Amino acid sequence: MDVSGINHINIVVSAGQFPDVVTFYEQIIGLKQGLRAVSKRNGAWLYCHDTAIIHLSVVEQPPYRGSNGHFNHVALSCSGVAAWVQHLNSHQIRYDVDYRPAPAMTQLFLYDPVGIRIELNFAGEQLDLSAPGA
Template sequence: MQIDAVDHAAIKTAKLEETRVFFVEALGLKVGPRPRFDFRGYWLYAGGRDIVHLVETETPKAPSSVAAINHIALRVADFEATLADLKTRGIAFSCETTPGGELRELYVIDPNGVRIELNAPGATEA
């Protein structure tokens, strides 16, 4: 067996519409085709691929800060534009750079407490 890439992340949420709005309006993903499951949800696309699946649940789930999976990472095409957009929208974030400066990282929290890393190659000056 050989794994080529991460295919998608699924987020269970009791805040389906609020979460959709966050990923679409704040992060720029697009709602796209989804199989006709017997539960509500959305498949969110970037670059023609479904990368985040939202699944409606009745009860809230634990946030990333107490979950075994700490965050999901999404690559951004333009780090500076992403940083400016988050500031303009008033979305709280934190900045990090990997040791050696190979990867710039912005962290945001979705409406469910899921930690989202937005990253691009290179050192940050934020």
């Protein structure tokens, strides 16, 4: 008996937030909508390759009931940090940059439309902060 990894992250949103959140994860993060299990709720499953890593669920009530407020962020493994910076800049998405020397990794931190912190990790990559647009 063992755990083999994280299956997905579920984000609950209102019907009014849903279009902006779907657009963010598709156009900014690069995930694709795909097959979703039958559900009584509206929503979407957003895929990275063949895995639905983000599940969006539309709820009528604000998502605060039962929440303990301890969820901090979603971290994604990425590549091409310079291209990501250009992409985020072109969409006017604010982000912070951090570099970790051991193990070597650049990190970009941003927020989705409902305030969830997104961490993009670039193992073995270093961003040239003196480059235009960085």
